[in-house]
Amino acid sequence: MSEPANAGSEGASPFDRIRREDEYGDEYWLAREMQPLMGYDKWDNFQPVIDRAIRSSENTATYSD
Numbered sequence: 001m002s003e004p005a006n007a008g009s010e011g012a013s014p015f016d017r018i019r020r021e022d023e024y025g026d027e028y029w030l031a032r033e034m035q036p037l038m039g040y041d042k043w044d045n046f047q048p049v050i051d052r053a054i055r056s057s058e059n060t061a062t063y064s065d
Helices: 014-018 031-037 043-064
Strands: none
Touching: 014 031, 031 043
């Protein structure tokens, strides 16, 4: 697993600090690293948030085609 792209960036937002990049330069975030930043102390409480985000993304992709 790669290190966050901006791990040492002072002044960056918490989400920028955990942002990662794949070998193609595409950005991504790990849900388990985002969870505490969003105020969820248990994974079970965070899973519905992820499910809603996935549905929202799928709906957006459908409408933008």
